[in-house]
Amino acid sequence: VATFKITVAYEGTNYVGWQRQRTGVSIQGLIEDVLRPLDGREVVVTGAGRTDAGVHALGQVASFALNRTIEPDALGRALNGALPPDVRIVDVERTAEGFHARFAATSKTYRYRFCDAEVVSPFERHFVWHVGGPLDVAAMDGAAGVLQGRHDFAAFQAAGGATATTERTVTYSRVTRVDDGEIRYDISGDGFLRHMVRAVAGTLVEIGRGRWSRERMREALESRDRRAAGPTAPPGGLFLVRVEYRDL
Amino acid sequence: VATFKITVAYEGTNYVGWQRQRTGVSIQGLIEDVLRPLDGREVVVTGAGRTDAGVHALGQVASFALNRTIEPDALGRALNGALPPDVRIVDVERTAEGFHARFAATSKTYRYRFCDAEVVSPFERHFVWHVGGPLDVAAMDGAAGVLQGRHDFAAFQAAGGATATTERTVTYSRVTRVDDGEIRYDISGDGFLRHMVRAVAGTLVEIGRGRWSRERMREALESRDRRAAGPTAPPGGLFLVRVEYRDL
Numbered sequence: 001v002a003t004f005k006i007t008v009a010y011e012g013t014n015y016v017g018w019q020r021q022r023t024g025v026s027i028q029g030l031i032e033d034v035l036r037p038l039d040g041r042e043v044v045v046t047g048a049g050r051t052d053a054g055v056h057a058l059g060q061v062a063s064f065a066l067n068r069t070i071e072p073d074a075l076g077r078a079l080n081g082a083l084p085p086d087v088r089i090v091d092v093e094r095t096a097e098g099f100h101a102r103f104a105a106t107s108k109t110y111r112y113r114f115c116d117a118e119v120v121s122p123f124e125r126h127f128v129w130h131v132g133g134p135l136d137v138a139a140m141d142g143a144a145g146v147l148q149g150r151h152d153f154a155a156f157q158a159a160g161g162a163t164a165t166t167e168r169t170v171t172y173s174r175v176t177r178v179d180d181g182e183i184r185y186d187i188s189g190d191g192f193l194r195h196m197v198r199a200v201a202g203t204l205v206e207i208g209r210g211r212w213s214r215e216r217m218r219e220a221l222e223s224r225d226r227r228a229a230g231p232t233a234p235p236g237g238l239f240l241v242r243v244e245y246r247d248l
Numbered sequence: 249v250a251t252f253k254i255t256v257a258y259e260g261t262n263y264v265g266w267q268r269q270r271t272g273v274s275i276q277g278l279i280e281d282v283l284r285p286l287d288g289r290e291v292v293v294t295g296a297g298r299t300d301a302g303v304h305a306l307g308q309v310a311s312f313a314l315n316r317t318i319e320p321d322a323l324g325r326a327l328n329g330a331l332p333p334d335v336r337i338v339d340v341e342r343t344a345e346g347f348h349a350r351f352a353a354t355s356k357t358y359r360y361r362f363c364d365a366e367v368v369s370p371f372e373r374h375f376v377w378h379v380g381g382p383l384d385v386a387a388m389d390g391a392a393g394v395l396q397g398r399h400d401f402a403a404f405q406a407a408g409g410a411t412a413t414t415e416r417t418v419t420y421s422r423v424t425r426v427d428d429g430e431i432r433y434d435i436s437g438d439g440f441l442r443h444m445v446r447a448v449a450g451t452l453v454e455i456g457r458g459r460w461s462r463e464r465m466r467e468a469l470e471s472r473d474r475r476a477a478g479p480t481a482p483p484g485g486l487f488l489v490r491v492e493y494r495d496l
Contacts, residue, residue, distance in 0.1 A: 011370045056371075085373045122259045123304075123375070125333040 001065050003099050004075065006031075007091035008047075008060040012235065013126045014086065018051040018060065027051075027087055031062065034082040039066045048101040048243040049108055049192070054235030056127065059090070059242040063101035107171065107244040109188040112201040113237045114208075117181025128182065129201070129237035135183055135208030141175040143207045143217035144185060147200065148173050154224040156203075158195035158232065166193055166224075175204060183208075186241075195232050203230035249313045251347050252323065254279075255339035256295075256308040260483065261374045262334065266299045266308065275299075275335055279310065282330040287314045296349040296491040297356055297440070302483030304375065307338070307490040311349035355419065355492040357436040360449040361485045362456075365429025376430065377449070377485035383431055383456030389423040391455045391465035392433060395448065396421050402472040404451075406443035406480065414441055414472075423452060431456075434489075443480050451478035 008027065016024035020032065028045050035043035048061040070078075072092040079089045115124060116133025147153075147170045154166040172188040185201055203220060206212040212230075220229040256275065264272035268280065276293050283291035296309040318326075320340040327337045363372060364381025395401075395418045402414040420436040433449055451468060454460040460478075468477040 009370050080367060085368070086370045088367050088370050090367055119328060119336050119338055120333070122257050122334045122336050127371070 001067060001097060002069060003063060003065045003095050003097050004072065005093045005095040005099060005101065006062050006064075006076075006079070006089050008057060008062060009088050009090050010057050010060070011086040011126070012051060012054050012056045015053065017053045017055065018047045018049070018057075024053075027057075027060070028062070030083055030087055031079065034079055035064065035066070038070075038078060039068050041067065046101050048105045049240050051238075051240055052195070052198075052235050054126075055238045055240070056236075057240040060240050061101045061105070061243040061245075063095070063099050065097070101243070104245050105191075105243050106246055107188055107190060108192060109172070109186065109241040109244075110192070110197045111239045111241050112185040112187075112197055112233060113239070114183040114185070114201075114205065115181050116183060116208075120181075124182075126236050127239075129205070129234050131205050132209065133181070135205065136210060137175055137177045137183055137208065139210070139214045140183070140185070140204045140208040143204060143214040144173045144175045144187075144200075146173075146217045146221060147187070151221055152224055153193055153196055153221070155220045155226055155229045156196045156199040157193035157226065158199070159226070163193060168192065168196075173200075175208075197238060198233040198235070199226070199229050199231075201233035201237065205233065206230040249315060249345060250317060251311060251313045251343050251345050252320065253341045253343040253347060253349065254310050254312075254324075254327070254337050256305060256310060257336050257338050258305050258308070259334040259374070260299060260302050260304045263301065265301045265303065266295045266297070266305075272301075275305075275308070276310070278331055278335055279327065282327055283312065283314070286318075286326060287316050289315065294349050296353045297488050299486075299488050300443070300446075300483050302374075303486045303488070304484075305488040308488050309349045309353070309491040309493075311343070311347050311352075313345070349491070352493050353439075353491050354494055355436055355438060356440060357420075357434065357489040357492075358440070358445045359487045359489050360433040360435075360445055360481060361487070362431040362433070362449075362453065363429050364431060364456075368429075372430075374484050375487075377453070377482050379453050380457065381429075383453065384458060385423055385425045385431055385456065387458070387462045388431070388433070388452045388456040391452060391462040392421045392423045392435075392448075394421075394465045394469065395435070399469055400472055401441055401444055401469070403468045403474055403477045404444045404447035405441035405474065406447070407474070411441060416440065416444075421448075423456075445486060446481040446483070447474070447477050447479075449478075449481035449485065453481065454478040 020029040076092040115128040170189040268277040324340040363376040418437040
């Protein structure tokens with residue numbers, strides 16, 4: 001048995017999300033469908049993060065085991081030759097047996113992109129949340145910083161997100177304006193609850209629009225009540241940027 | 249009668265091109281379809297450049313006249329409210345009566361984007377030509393520079409491009425590597441023949457791959473024979489960047 005670690009970039013616009021579902025085409029399902037005939041059996045591909053429908057990835061990481069012996073480069077070419085062009089394998093490594101892309105991850109980084117220009121570029125329409133602007137980036141950044149550290153993030157968890165604990169450690173949480181109409185929120189942490197980044201992004205926009213004071217972020221966090229935070233931001237602005245591991 | 253000058257950005261992927269055609273949806277047709285009920289009569293929209301199917305624009309310019317009086321900002325909002333999100337009006341100005349976006353243009357700038365990385369980013373798949381690489385950018389840039397000046401560009405004109413003269417003045421023609429896998433060709437001039445930029449781009453790739461020496465560009469130019477130049481590059485890599493006018 002050979003275990004592989006792959007890094008995957010995808011535009012999520014046309015998919016039901018990372019995870020295989022009965023209701024439509026998933027990234028996981030596409031990759032498993034290529035690996036099945038290659039290995040002559042069902043192959044289960046485990047992703048580090050379960051991105052939702054419409055969410056994108058620059059560096060999703062996934063793991064799987066094959067019975068067949070195959071060079072990593074050849075495996076990458078075989079996958080890219082069969083996958084649609086909106087899903088690309090950008091790296092393949094052979095790794096230690098038993099490696100699990102989700103359990104072994106020590107840190108994940110997400111980016112949420114906002115556009116507060118009057119008109120969204122046609123080239124960005126699937127990749128930003130177009131909000132009535134202009135947004136107050138200093139207020140948003142101040143509020144985002146409150147999330148750094150170890151906290152109970154229950155206020156930012158979607159209904160149906162059942163995890164043993166809602167405590168997570170956020171190591172980086174900052175908002176920056178990168179361009180005339182483009183604002184980025186970057187967040188890194190050891191784990192994320194369901195819809196957590198999008199609930200934080202929705203809260204940041206309320207603050208950036210001046211509807212809520214920047215103190216509202218801390219109040220929402222401390223409430224542990226989803227109703228105290230902002231709306232869930234739309235999926236198109238969200239990117240899974242990278243997943244980090246201890247040296248394997 | 250009020251004459252307007254609009255600047256339009258569009259992703260050309262899903263269109264038959266700028267120009268209205270019976271065979272499918274065009275950008276010109278979309279805009280005319282919004283203006284017709286607004287003005288209560290047929291409105292003819294004239295674009296500065298006729299981009300082909302799949303070609304994009306960051307700053308196409310078009311002109312038209314309306315009988316109705318309307319503020320430019322309101323006209324922009326009306327257009328963007330009715331147009332699909334892959335076509336955006338980024339500027340509207342009222343201009344001198346008789347202004348004609350094509351005849352009045354003094355310079356146009358196009359960009360052609362190549363990717364010579366092994367894997368194309370899923371976010372770039374409609375916006376680059378993925379070529380077997382790596383490309384020799386110094387050779388391409390040397391060849392591109394040959395086109396600067398006033399020349400007969402008949403060698404780079406598609407069959408069916410019937411113009412009075414095939415002489416044009418190119419004021420800028422350079423190739424640069426902007427990123428690990430991304431190369432840009434930028435060309436400005438007073439006018440362009442049908443498929444001219446794509447024929448030049450196809451020639452540049454032959455030179456960048458080392459199949460042809462960089463002298464081949466001059467030989468092709470001097471031949472005035474389409475067969476001496478390279479293949480027509482695919483449309484997705486091409487952008488109409490901007491159109492310039494004398495002070496109106």
